[in-house]
Amino acid sequence: MNNKDIIVKRLPKDPGPAAWHQILPPAPEYPMLVDDKTVDWAIVGGGFAGLAAARRLAQLCPGESIALLEARRLAEGPGGRNSGFMIDLPHELTSDNYAGARDHDLQQIRLNRAAIDYAREIALELGMGREVFDPCGKMTASASAKGNVHIESYRQHLESLGEPYKIWNARELQQWTGTDFYQQGIFTPGAVMIQPAAFLRLTAQGISSRVQIFENSPVLRIEQGAEHTLHSRHGRLRAKRVILAVNGHIQSFGFFPRQVLHVFTYASMTRRLTAAEVATLGGVPDWGILPADPVGTTVRRVSDCMGSGDRIVIRNHVSLNQDLEARESNLQRAARLQDDSFARRFPMLKGVAMEHRWGGRLCLTMNSVPAFGEVEERIWSACAQNGLGTVKGTLSGMMAAEIATQQQSPLLSDFLAHNPPQKLVPEPFLSLGGNLTMRFKEWQAGADL
Structure with a gap:
């Protein structure tokens, strides 16, 4: 262990079952990470952000290898606990009526609709019916x-x-x-309403021919280097570039202290x-x-x-x-x-x-902004979805893949036009x-x- 190691302080812990996942038939199982593997890209987290990042990387880097590590089974985390609304309009949970400032809201509408369009593209490609993806x-x-x-x-x-x-x-x-x-x-x-667990499962199946998916493979430590080494319980994954799609658990990796x-x-x-x-x-x-x-x-x-x-x-x-x-x-x-x-x-x-x-x-x-960007050399965060995980998660994953591959687009410029997360008042206050x-x-x- 050296001072460049990222030690993960805690693993996800959610109360009760992920009901949207529970009520579906048993899902196909993906293997646990064992032994040592090497890829070009590693994505940590198999929710909306992680799967969107994986699919976008597969589109942008067709010749490169990609692996996704999920700490539990896919759709057992927050993604399978979501209410399933993909909302295009302003949805500020801290306001009295979801609305914010006009110019900010217009920007958010453009971004949200781009994410919904991306999800719609996935749904059409994989033949998801209205019981999974309903543009209602x-x-x-x-x-x-x-x-x-x-x-x-x-x-x-x-x-x-x-x-x-x-x-x-x-x-x-x-x-x-x-x-x-x-x-x-x-x-x-x-807006669109989805069965969130079914959407995640089917999206994973759709990208599994291009992306290696590992379940029950929590990342415990990241050893930084020319190739970063992600240590799990039973194996190690070496990758040149890493996207952390872990939402609030970005703090468990040591980033954005007192900001989320x-x-x-x-x-x-x-x-x-x-x-x-x-x-x-x-x-x-x-x-x-x-x-x-x-x-x-x-x-x-x-x-x-x-x-x-x-x-x-x-x-x-x-x-x-x-x-x-x-x-x-x-x-x-x-x-x-x-x-x-x-x-x-x-x-x-x-x-x-x-x-x-x-x-x-x-x-x-x-201040309702994402915890996003390059947090260490060739390690990017796509986190803090601000209560709209289906849409903001999808958007963060897409944008992380694009910024990490040095893409340029009006959408990415719009997404990056935000201040850093504000500092929080100290505990216990x-x-x-x-x-x-x-x-x-x-x-x-x-x-x-």
């Missing part, structure tokens, strides 16, 4: 007078951006969802609904609602995907856990909140139990203040929680 648009809905104010504020912002939208009334929302819980909604057409926030969100998924329950609920088979208040409750209804059955997903509650580990108390509070949110929205489904409960990690920065603020915002969300 996005509904943001309110259940209270306060939520209606958020909807109106968001509508005005969309007007200023020149973006199309449609206002839905309570009757239209009931016909669509089957529940009379919502008062008003605003629909925008550019580790936020957990929590969700519950019902058992399969019976045919009688589906008939009682009514509405359309597949839909998703984002809350008018960013701290409110996200709801998805999903019909059968690869034998998974008709289910409802409820997501709410957030916690700041700077040690990257959620607490049992967080899961317990989330379960209480989600059971209440489900009961208020779906009284006609009384007795339908939650089959899966889980938490997933988000990585945010105070950060965690105390952050969690108190989140609990207050949950209380403020009222009926929209």
Whole structure:
């Protein structure tokens, strides 16, 4: 060991099952890294960023060898815990209505749509059906007078951006969802809803002829040199260039100290609904609602995907856990909140139990910028997706591949036009203040929680 070694301080640890992964048939297994191997490129992390980087490298460097290391099984990490919205419009979780400054939002829309187009290209190439990749648009809905104010504020912002939208009334929302819980909604057409675990699995299969994929192969140490050596439990991988697509765990590699926030969100998924329950609920088979208040409750209804059955997903509650580990108390509070949110929205489904409960990690920065760039010689970070892992992860992976191969494009220039992540306030003030603020915002969300 020498002073150029990067020692990984901790490995990913997520509470509960990755439910989107669990409800699918068993996935093809990829080998564990054993013995010594040498490649041109190594990618650490098999989520949206890692797979996007791998595919883009395969496009840009067709004669070079690429390996991807995933610490667990593919789709067991945050990617398989995501709510599955690929959102093209501004989605600032720290704002009151997702909106930011106009020029910044226009730039983000261009970037987000480029990432969605890239994901659409993957879906078309691999023949993904609408049950995996559904370009259905996005509904943001309110259940209270306060939520209606958020909807109106968001509508005005969309007007200023020149973006199309449609206002839905309570009757239209009931016909669509089957529940009379919502008062008003605003629909925008550019978003996509995905089954995140299925999308990741199929993308991995699609690139596996060009990219060596290793599962259950966490990186424990990186020895820097003319060829970097990535040490795993049972093998070593030598690579000239490395992309770290590990989101918040970039801090476990020693980079961006005191610059990223580790936020957990929590969700519950019902058992399969019976045919009688589906008939009682009514509405359309597949839909998703984002809350008018960013701290409110996200709801998805999903019909059968690869034998998974008709289910409802409820997501709410957030916690700041700077040690990257959620607490049992967080899961317990989330379960209480989600059971209440489900009961208020779906009284006609009384007795339908939650089959899966889980938490997933988000990585945010105070100024909503990525933790991106060359952090050591020939080692790049593609991290900090700021709560929009499907889109920002895809974008970061694409851009990491492009900057590492010295590409030039207007898209890359747009992506690089950001400040570095701001420094955070010291502990314990950060965690105390952050969690108190989140609990207050949950209380403020009222009926929209």
